[in-house]
Amino acid sequence: MQRLIGLDYGSKTVGVAVSDPLGITAQALETITRKQETKLRRTYARIEELIQEYQAGKIVLGFPKNMNNTEGERALKTIRFKEDLERRTGLEVVLWDERMSTVSSERVLMESGVRRENRKAVIDKMAAAWILQGYLDYLAFQRTEEPYTDLQET
Numbered sequence: 001m002q003r004l005i006g007l008d009y010g011s012k013t014v015g016v017a018v019s020d021p022l023g024i025t026a027q028a029l030e031t032i033t034r035k036q037e038t039k040l041r042r043t044y045a046r047i048e049e050l051i052q053e054y055q056a057g058k059i060v061l062g063f064p065k066n067m068n069n070t071e072g073e074r075a076l077k078t079i080r081f082k083e084d085l086e087r088r089t090g091l092e093v094v095l096w097d098e099r100m101s102t103v104s105s106e107r108v109l110m111e112s113g114v115r116r117e118n119r120k121a122v123i124d125k126m127a128a129a130w131i132l133q134g135y136l137d138y139l140a141f142q143r144t145e146e147p148y149t150d151l152q153e154t
Helices: 041-054 073-089 101-111 116-144
Strands: 003-009 013-019 026-033 056-063 092-097
Touching (some): 003 041, 003 116, 013 116, 026 041, 041 056, 041 073, 056 116, 073 092, 092 116
Parallel strands (some): 003 056
Antiparallel strands (some): 013 026
């Protein structure tokens, strides 16, 4: 199995995570920052470098739906980012529901005793790991679920 790259796309940062070679666990990797939301050239270039470095075969991109399951402005920007990534990398980009990923990551960091000023530096890559781990868990569940068989009495 090829590694997967997980991304948490934000207005000025992109959190990055990578799966282990077996596709079991996600590890937070780095946070790519930019000065302006629309300046993405270096962001794309860094993602392409990471894809090459880790020999990734797929990208899992957090999809920011609203809590009521609607798609807002951030979701539309994420869809455009997805399309650009697919065009630039040639890889499949899977949108994965990221609701609560940042909140969950923040909670884990707080419970781990990470100070507030230090949490800011790692929250985006932790959210990317949370997103990617959710997708990996989904894949693992799909592999282990046995199809329903209708047992008939004889």
